[in-house]
Amino acid sequence: MDWLSEHAWAAWLGIAAALGMAELMSLDLVLIMLAVGAMAGMLTAVLGAPVVLQILVAGGAALAMLALVRPSLVARLHQGPELRLGTSKLVGQRAVVTQRITGLNVGQIRLAGETWSAAPYDEHDVIELGATVEVFEIRGATAYVHPVPELDE
Structure with missing residues (x-):
């Protein structure tokens, strides 16, 4: 002891x-x-x-x-990093309009190196060619977008 x-x-x-x-x-x-x-x-x-x-x-x-x-x-x-797979990883990204988008006519955008069909998130918006948009939602093969306001210098 x-x-x-x-x-x-x-x-x-x-x-x-x-x-x-x-x-x-x-x-x-x-x-x-x-x-x-x-x-x-x-x-x-x-x-x-x-x-x-x-x-x-x-x-x-x-x-x-x-x-x-x-x-x-x-x-x-x-806790770990949020894994976003498929089209959900594109939500929130910015894209460039390659074909005019209106509430009546589906246009096109260049998103993540690919061409996507796009419609305005707000059906009253008209988004012109070359505008920068943000992807709010993707339903099927159509991205629903909203224009990103540009600052005038």
Whole structure:
């Protein structure tokens, strides 16, 4: 028992290592938080604190990590880039009108290197050749567009 009281830091380090390796199997980010608590217990043991204080510090650090750090890490790991596939990735892009667009006549635009049929999003708009438009929606093979206002210099 003398060895354990003199080398409590080694016991805490062993616990932290075991929890760290077990985390590699679970990947829940719970055991690693407990391992951080064990590391705090190890630091407390290195400073020569009594075993009761070591246990309290280790438990407090582990609880703090579980309550404060883990939720933000889990949220960050579970969010990813928004994957927009198909025609939805074209919504919001700008295009150039290659054939006049009116509410009655479908025109054409040059969008992402391709020619698309286009109609005005607002059926009362008339969009002239060469105007820059923004794609608001795509239904079937027709892009519904709105003119982008141009600043006069």
